[in-house]
Amino acid sequence: MQLPSLQQGKLIQRYKRFLADIQLPNGEQTTIHCPNTGAMIGCATVGDTVWFSTSDNPKRKYAYTWELTETQTGDLICVNTQRANQLVQEALQNNWIAELSEYQQIQAEVKYGDEKSRIDFLLDEKCFVEVKSTTLLTEKGIGMFPDTQTLRGQKHLRELTSVANQGNRAVVLFAILHSGINSFQVAEQIDPKYAELCKTAQLNGVQMLCYKATFLRQDGVPTAMELVEPILFE
Structure with missing residues (x-):
C-alpha cells in the first residue's frame, strides 16, 4: 500500500486524543490531527519522529x-488506525494471507450478529474476518492487544463465537503495525475479559491470525507498507 507523501517533525505532546503538537525541521511548531483514539502506549513519546501527511481539503x-x-530506537509504527483495514484488504486481494487465499469475493463493513455489529471483511459470504490494529510492544519484544480495555473488542469476540457455532468460518486478524514486534500475545493484564472471551472463541473454532506490516522507504522517507509476514500467536 502506497502511503501519501510524508513529512517529518518531532513530537512535543499528544493531547485531547485527537491532537498533537510537533516541531518541524525549521523550528516552527504546529498542531496536527491524530487519527487514533487509543492509549498509544509507546507510540507517542516526546522526541519521537512524527511522519505526517497533508490534506488539501x-x-x-x-x-x-x-x-x-x-521511535528513538528506530522502530516504525503506523498510528493511523484506518490503515489497518486498507492493508488487510490489499493483502486479501493479492493472496498474501495464505490462510485466507482460497476466497474470491471480498465485502467490507457488512452488518451481522445479534449485537448489531459490522464485520470488517466477509469473504465468499461464509468467512468473517475481524481486523485488530496492534501497536503495543512490551519490554520483552512481544506485541499485545488490546492496549486498553475494549468493550467493542469484547463484543466482536462474542459475535464471532456465535458465527463459528453456526458453522461459518470466523477469524480475528491482528494486523501488527510496529516493526519491533516479532510475536504476539493477548494482553490479559490490560483487559482480562477480552482475554477470557478470546480463549472461549478459540475453543469454539474462531481462528486467530497475526500478520506484520513491512515498511518500505525511499531516501529515508517511508513510502509504503505491506502486510505479508505471518508471526507467532502465543
Whole structure:
C-alpha cells in the first residue's frame, strides 16, 4: 500500500486524543490531527519522529495527519488506525494471507450478529474476518492487544463465537503495525475479559491470525507498507 507523501517533525505532546503538537525541521511548531483514539502506549513519546501527511481539503481545521511514529530506537509504527483495514484488504486481494487465499469475493463493513455489529471483511459470504490494529510492544519484544480495555473488542469476540457455532468460518486478524514486534500475545493484564472471551472463541473454532506490516522507504522517507509476514500467536 502506497502511503501519501510524508513529512517529518518531532513530537512535543499528544493531547485531547485527537491532537498533537510537533516541531518541524525549521523550528516552527504546529498542531496536527491524530487519527487514533487509543492509549498509544509507546507510540507517542516526546522526541519521537512524527511522519505526517497533508490534506488539501480547505474545510479541515488541521491540514496535517499523523501517519507514522519513528521511535528513538528506530522502530516504525503506523498510528493511523484506518490503515489497518486498507492493508488487510490489499493483502486479501493479492493472496498474501495464505490462510485466507482460497476466497474470491471480498465485502467490507457488512452488518451481522445479534449485537448489531459490522464485520470488517466477509469473504465468499461464509468467512468473517475481524481486523485488530496492534501497536503495543512490551519490554520483552512481544506485541499485545488490546492496549486498553475494549468493550467493542469484547463484543466482536462474542459475535464471532456465535458465527463459528453456526458453522461459518470466523477469524480475528491482528494486523501488527510496529516493526519491533516479532510475536504476539493477548494482553490479559490490560483487559482480562477480552482475554477470557478470546480463549472461549478459540475453543469454539474462531481462528486467530497475526500478520506484520513491512515498511518500505525511499531516501529515508517511508513510502509504503505491506502486510505479508505471518508471526507467532502465543
